[in-house]
Amino acid sequence: MKNIILPIVIILIVVVFSFSLVFFLKPKNQTLTDLSHEIHLLGQQLEDLQARVISLEKMTEEIIEENRTLSDIPLTGDIDGDNKADIIVWRPTNGVWYILKSSTGYNHSQSLRIQWGSGALNDQPLIGDVDGDGIDDLIIWRPKNGVWYILLSSTNYNYSQALTKQWGTGHLKK
Ligand SMILES: [Ca+2]
């Protein structure tokens, strides 16, 4: 009888130990599953972050490119009529012509500012004497409609007397 009891006791101990082991290990298995799930989520978040970094890099490149196209455009022309070139920049962001006149010795405090044209409309600034008075006129060419907008020196650059002429197009297709 003793020979039978001992194996039964051993079997019982093994069974109880196994159940205990399963019982105590179960939460650990769940924790491992949770951890695995969290690692998976972290991996997805990392991929999202990488995608955002790539998106931000692209946006930065676009902003740099935009700023490049919005930088001042340098020109020269005789606005004060002394037959000497004046130093001019046209700023696409506000469409203002900043003119340092030769007759003032290019004095910053006596610079001339005239608003004409728009960078948002991709206007192209040019200088030329259209009215033939020997003083350069402020010219804008708008690719969108191919119109030349000319602010004439003979009218003292009066907006209401500006000359407009359609010639050319910025939308030629091959
Ligand atoms: Ca001049």
Ligand SMILES: [Ca+2]
């Ligand atoms: Ca002129």
